[in-house]
Amino acid sequence: MSIASGVAPDLRGLLLPELEEVAERLGEPRYRGRQLARWLYARGATTADEMTDLPHGFRARLRRDARISALALRRAETSPGGAATKFLVACEDGQTVECVLMRFDDGRRSACLSTQAGCAMGCAFCATGRGGFARNLSAGEIIGQALLIRAHADRRVSHAVFMGMGEPLANYDATVRAARILAAPHGCGIGMRHLTISTVGLVPQIHRLARERLQLVLAVSLHAPTDALRERLVPVNHRYPLADLLAACRAYVAETHRRITLEYVLIDGVNDGDAEARQLARLVRGLNCHVNLIPLNPVPGVPFARPPVERVRAFARVVRGQGIPVTVRIERGVEIQAACGQLRLRDGQGRPSRWTR
Numbered sequence: 001m002s003i004a005s006g007v008a009p010d011l012r013g014l015l016l017p018e019l020e021e022v023a024e025r026l027g028e029p030r031y032r033g034r035q036l037a038r039w040l041y042a043r044g045a046t047t048a049d050e051m052t053d054l055p056h057g058f059r060a061r062l063r064r065d066a067r068i069s070a071l072a073l074r075r076a077e078t079s080p081g082g083a084a085t086k087f088l089v090a091c092e093d094g095q096t097v098e099c100v101l102m103r104f105d106d107g108r109r110s111a112c113l114s115t116q117a118g119c120a121m122g123c124a125f126c127a128t129g130r131g132g133f134a135r136n137l138s139a140g141e142i143i144g145q146a147l148l149i150r151a152h153a154d155r156r157v158s159h160a161v162f163m164g165m166g167e168p169l170a171n172y173d174a175t176v177r178a179a180r181i182l183a184a185p186h187g188c189g190i191g192m193r194h195l196t197i198s199t200v201g202l203v204p205q206i207h208r209l210a211r212e213r214l215q216l217v218l219a220v221s222l223h224a225p226t227d228a229l230r231e232r233l234v235p236v237n238h239r240y241p242l243a244d245l246l247a248a249c250r251a252y253v254a255e256t257h258r259r260i261t262l263e264y265v266l267i268d269g270v271n272d273g274d275a276e277a278r279q280l281a282r283l284v285r286g287l288n289c290h291v292n293l294i295p296l297n298p299v300p301g302v303p304f305a306r307p308p309v310e311r312v313r314a315f316a317r318v319v320r321g322q323g324i325p326v327t328v329r330i331e332r333g334v335e336i337q338a339a340c341g342q343l344r345l346r347d348g349q350g351r352p353s354r355w356t357r
């Protein structure tokens with residue numbers, strides 16, 4: 001990645017000290033790094049030529065010895081109510097990923113970012129999982145999505161969630177690097193506390209993230225209260241069963257003093273009964289957590305359905321009745337197939353994989 005190594009660095013994936021180092025190596029004072037950061041992250045520059053307050057010679061050396069990764073917008077779709085706009089973007093090698101601008105009634109704007117092209121986790125209800133895994137995204141490609149979303153937003157993008165395509169913690173270094181850039185004062189200006197990283201439950205990486213002590217929100221996708229059921233829905237449970245996952249969650253809370261979010265996709269007749277609600281409450285009792293219930297986003301070709309509204313409410317009531325904080329998350333953008341991976345599948349990339357219930 002460094003100029004010294006002979007590989008042109010992607011400026012869009014660098015933190016301020018690294019940009020200062022690039023400036024120095026190209027014969028400029030360190031403060032030019034700060035100017036670079038402003039152009040890259042505050043103004044969203046896509047070429048060195050746009051950086052008009054930099055000396056001509058420096059811009060020429062940047063063109064020669066560095067690069068800025070580019071994302072090409074292939075398609076944008078806005079839901080009828082305007083709550084979400086979904087973007088399909090192509091990386092330089094032609095891989096496509098999705099990202100979403102979410103608009104909330106209280107004025108918040110949030111960017112939902114992908115961290116991988118495809119996903120290897122194979123969750124049974126997920127369009128991305130059915131498309132298979134292509135590759136990790138670089139930090140620059142993750143930041144590129146945030147910048148593209150910001151350019152299309154009607155207001156300041158105040159939040160970002162790593163909840164698009166892919167398992168963020170399976171691409172740990174790029175994900176954490178992107179989070180640091182998004183949150184840095186010289187970066188995109190989204191506070192660390194307004195960032196959420198989701199994981200399907202990679203236990204070693206949860207421990208590693210805890211040691212970073214970042215003030216972001218960790219969202220763990222639980223989806224089932226027993227190992228038997230979770231193994232059917234989330235295959236990674238074979239490797240990291242619930243006891244290990246919950247122990248990692250407790251360790252994370254102890255280390256960071258941050259409340260953890262537990263995501264639970266409700267699937268009609270599969271994991272949405274009162275019995276599962278009680279098991280869930282028992283499982284997480286004593287953990288400083290908040291449970292997010294997400295009625296399933298229907299995926300074409302996957303024989304799982306969204307539960308009726310009454311069932312969703314009843315499930316929430318049982319969990320809440322056991323003293324566990326719970327909210328029902330309204331999926332924004334069901335109308336535009338905003339479940340992760342659906343635009344990409346429709347676009348022809350990603351191989352539908354075998355699926356067994």
Ligand code: SF4
Nearest residue numbers: 119121123126129166
């Ligand atoms: S739900 Fe997330 S982790 Fe599971 S297959 Fe889909 S993208 Fe991957």
